[in-house]
Amino acid sequence: MSKLTDIPKRILIGRALRSDKLGETLLPKRIALPVFASDPLSSVAYAPGEVLLVLSVAGVSAYSYSPWIAVAVVVLMFTVVASYRQNVHAYPSGGGDYEVANVNLGPRAGLTVASALLVDYVLTVAVSISSGVENLGSAVPFVVEHKELSAVAIILLLTLMNLRGVRESGKLFSIPTYVFVAGVFLLLAWGAYRGLVRGDDMNAPTAGYEIQPEHTGLAGFALVFLLLRAFSSGCAALTGVEAISNGVPAFRKPKSRNAATTLALMGGLAVTMFCGIIALAMATDVKMAENPAHDLLKDGKPVGEDYTQNPVISQVAAAVFGDGTFMFVVLAAATALVLFLAANTAYNGFPLLGSILAQDRYLPRQLHTRGDRLAFSNGIVLLAGAAAVLVYIYGADSTKLIQLYIVGVFVSFTLSQTGMVRHWNRHLRTERDPAARRRMIRSRAINTFGAFFTGLVLVVVLLTKFTHGAWVALLGMVIFYVTMSAIRRHYDGVAEELTADDAPYDDAVRPSRVHAIVLVSKIHKPTLRALAYAKLMRSDKLEAVSVGVDAAETKALQTEWHERGLDVPLKVLDSPYREITRPVIDYVKSLRRESPRDVVSVYIPEYVVGRWYEHLLHNQSALRLKGRLLFTPGVMVTSVPWQLDSSELARKRARKRAEWNAPGSVRRGPVPVQQAQPKEEKKAAVKK
Structure with a gap:
C-alpha cells in the first residue's frame, strides 16, 4: 500500500533527497533574486494602479500628486533596503525580523513580529494570485468568469512546485521573472524614446475617458488624508523585502554578503520600474477609478457594469507598444506569470519562519522538519491552505485584499529596526576599536532613521486603512499571537512535567521476561x-x-x-x-x-x-x-x-459518564436511554 501511494508522490514532487544533499540546494544570487525578490519586483504591476485608484476619489486633478507619492515610496524603499543590509550581516541565521526583535526587544516583541509576518505571507499569496488572475483575465475571459476556481488551482500548482524544493522551483521561476524585468525596462526605454526623442503622441486606452470624483474640491485635512492613503497603498511595493533577511541560510557562501548584494539589486530594480510606470502613466493619460462602472465616464456617460478596468501596466503597454502587438502580448503574459510567481516569496519565507517558531516551541513540532525534498513541506501546505481560504472568502478580488495588505510587514519593519538600534547600542558599550565603532554608529544611524520612517508609515497605514479592511489583518495577528502563546505554554508545561530527575530508573516494579x-x-x-x-x-x-x-x-x-x-x-x-x-x-x-x-x-x-x-x-x-x-x-x-x-x-x-451506566455495562455496554412506552405497547410486549 505504501508503494502505491509513494509512486504518485514521486511523480509529483520527485525523488527523496538525503540530508547530506542540503548544501546542493543553496542558491546563487542569480536564482536567489527571483526566488526571494519576486514579490517587490512584481508589485510594480499593481502598486502604481493602487495609487491612482485612491487619488481618483478627488478626480483627475489629484493625479498631479502621484509623482510626489512615488518619490516618498522611493525614499522609503531605499531606507528599508539599507536597514535590512545591516540585518543580514548582524543576524545571518535566517530568523530575520523575528530573531532581531526576540533577541533585542524580548519574546513578546518577537512573537508580535512573527504573527505579523505570518499574516503578511498569507496575504502575499492571496494578493499576488488574485492580481495575476485579473491580469490574465483581460486576455482569457474564462479566468475572470471563474476567478476563485482559477486562483485556487494556481495556488495548488505553486504548492506542488515548491514541494519539489527551493532550488528546483527557483530555476523554473527565474525565467518569467527576468522576462518581466526585461520587458518593463524595454517598455520604459521605448516609451522614453518615443516621448522625448520622437515626440510621439502616446495615449492609453482610457486617455479620452473622464472621472467623476466622489469628493470635489478636497483641501486641507481631507486632501492630506487622501494623499496619505494613496501613499500607504503605494507602499505595497515594499512587501517582500524582509524575505531576503529570513532566507539568508538558503544563499551560497558568503551568505551575508550575497544576501546584501541581492537586497541592493532588488531595491534598485523595483524603484526604477515603479517610478517609470508612474511617469508613463502620467504621460499616456491613464485613468483609473475605484468604482469604474459608475465613476469612469466615456462621452459623458458611465461605462457600465460590462466594462473591465485593465491594470495600469497593461494600459501603458498598449500606449507604448500598441494594443495587441507582439511585445504587448509578451509583457502581458510575463506580468501575469510574475504575479503568480510573486507568491513564491511567501512560499520560501513562511515555511522557514514556521520552522524557526516550531523549534522555539511556538508552533507544532511537525513544522520544524524538512520533507523528502529538503523543503519544509508542512509549512508549505499550511500556507497554501490559508491562502486558498482567503482567496475564496474575498472572491479573488485584489482591490479588497490589498486593503488588508502591508499592515503586518510594517509592524515587522518597525520592531525589527528598533531592535537593531538596541543591538548596536549594546555592542557599542563594549567595542573599543575606533574603526569598528564608526561602522556601528553609521549602522545605528541607518536603523534609527529606518525605525522612525517605517513607524511613521505604520501609523499612516493604520489610520487610512483600518476601516477599509486593515482590521482583519490585525485580527489575524492577534489570533496567531494567542495561538502561538498557548502552544508555547503547553510545550513548556509538558517539558517541566517531563524533566528527568536524578532518581534511578530501575526502581519500577519488575514485569515478566521479554526481548x-x-x-x-x-x-x-x-x-x-x-x-x-x-x-x-x-x-x-x-x-x-x-x-x-x-x-x-x-x-x-x-x-x-x-x-x-x-x-x-x-x-x-x-x-x-x-x-x-x-x-x-x-x-x-x-x-x-x-x-x-x-x-x-x-x-x-x-x-x-x-x-x-x-x-x-x-x-x-x-x-x-x-x-x-x-x-x-x-x-x-x-x-x-x-x-x-x-x-x-x-x-x-x-x-462522570460511568456514573450513568447500569451494573454490568462493562460487559454489555451502556444501555441507551429510552422514552417511556405507552401502556398498549407494554401490554403487547408482555404477551409476546
Whole structure:
C-alpha cells in the first residue's frame, strides 16, 4: 500500500533527497533574486494602479500628486533596503525580523513580529494570485468568469512546485521573472524614446475617458488624508523585502554578503520600474477609478457594469507598444506569470519562519522538519491552505485584499529596526576599536532613521486603512499571537512535567521476561520509565534505539546518555532522508531475519493527554510506528504511558459518564436511554 501511494508522490514532487544533499540546494544570487525578490519586483504591476485608484476619489486633478507619492515610496524603499543590509550581516541565521526583535526587544516583541509576518505571507499569496488572475483575465475571459476556481488551482500548482524544493522551483521561476524585468525596462526605454526623442503622441486606452470624483474640491485635512492613503497603498511595493533577511541560510557562501548584494539589486530594480510606470502613466493619460462602472465616464456617460478596468501596466503597454502587438502580448503574459510567481516569496519565507517558531516551541513540532525534498513541506501546505481560504472568502478580488495588505510587514519593519538600534547600542558599550565603532554608529544611524520612517508609515497605514479592511489583518495577528502563546505554554508545561530527575530508573516494579527494544527520542521521565519497564523484564537482549534525524540532537543525546551512566546500550539508526518510521521498521525486520524464532517487543513511550487539541501536538510518530509494526509478524508493540496533568480531566470525564451506566455495562455496554412506552405497547410486549 505504501508503494502505491509513494509512486504518485514521486511523480509529483520527485525523488527523496538525503540530508547530506542540503548544501546542493543553496542558491546563487542569480536564482536567489527571483526566488526571494519576486514579490517587490512584481508589485510594480499593481502598486502604481493602487495609487491612482485612491487619488481618483478627488478626480483627475489629484493625479498631479502621484509623482510626489512615488518619490516618498522611493525614499522609503531605499531606507528599508539599507536597514535590512545591516540585518543580514548582524543576524545571518535566517530568523530575520523575528530573531532581531526576540533577541533585542524580548519574546513578546518577537512573537508580535512573527504573527505579523505570518499574516503578511498569507496575504502575499492571496494578493499576488488574485492580481495575476485579473491580469490574465483581460486576455482569457474564462479566468475572470471563474476567478476563485482559477486562483485556487494556481495556488495548488505553486504548492506542488515548491514541494519539489527551493532550488528546483527557483530555476523554473527565474525565467518569467527576468522576462518581466526585461520587458518593463524595454517598455520604459521605448516609451522614453518615443516621448522625448520622437515626440510621439502616446495615449492609453482610457486617455479620452473622464472621472467623476466622489469628493470635489478636497483641501486641507481631507486632501492630506487622501494623499496619505494613496501613499500607504503605494507602499505595497515594499512587501517582500524582509524575505531576503529570513532566507539568508538558503544563499551560497558568503551568505551575508550575497544576501546584501541581492537586497541592493532588488531595491534598485523595483524603484526604477515603479517610478517609470508612474511617469508613463502620467504621460499616456491613464485613468483609473475605484468604482469604474459608475465613476469612469466615456462621452459623458458611465461605462457600465460590462466594462473591465485593465491594470495600469497593461494600459501603458498598449500606449507604448500598441494594443495587441507582439511585445504587448509578451509583457502581458510575463506580468501575469510574475504575479503568480510573486507568491513564491511567501512560499520560501513562511515555511522557514514556521520552522524557526516550531523549534522555539511556538508552533507544532511537525513544522520544524524538512520533507523528502529538503523543503519544509508542512509549512508549505499550511500556507497554501490559508491562502486558498482567503482567496475564496474575498472572491479573488485584489482591490479588497490589498486593503488588508502591508499592515503586518510594517509592524515587522518597525520592531525589527528598533531592535537593531538596541543591538548596536549594546555592542557599542563594549567595542573599543575606533574603526569598528564608526561602522556601528553609521549602522545605528541607518536603523534609527529606518525605525522612525517605517513607524511613521505604520501609523499612516493604520489610520487610512483600518476601516477599509486593515482590521482583519490585525485580527489575524492577534489570533496567531494567542495561538502561538498557548502552544508555547503547553510545550513548556509538558517539558517541566517531563524533566528527568536524578532518581534511578530501575526502581519500577519488575514485569515478566521479554526481548525488548526501547525507542528513545530524548532523555526524560517517559523514556526512563520505558527503560525501567523493559530492563527489568529480564529480557534476553535489551537495547535502546534512536533515529538520527538531526546530527546535533543525536550527539547531545549520546553525550547525556553516557553522562547519566545508563547501562542499556544505545543504538542510533541513520536516517539520511529524515524519516522516523522506516528505519525502525527495517531494523526490526532485520532482527526477525537473523532470529526468526525470536519475538521482538518494541516499547514506545507515549503521553496521555486530556484535551482533544493536545493529540495534534503529541504522539504523531508513535501512532505511525504502531500502525506499521502491528502488521510485522513476530513483533509485539507495547505503549508505555506517561500521564500528563491534563489527563486527569479525561479521567474525571470518564468517571462522570460511568456514573450513568447500569451494573454490568462493562460487559454489555451502556444501555441507551429510552422514552417511556405507552401502556398498549407494554401490554403487547408482555404477551409476546
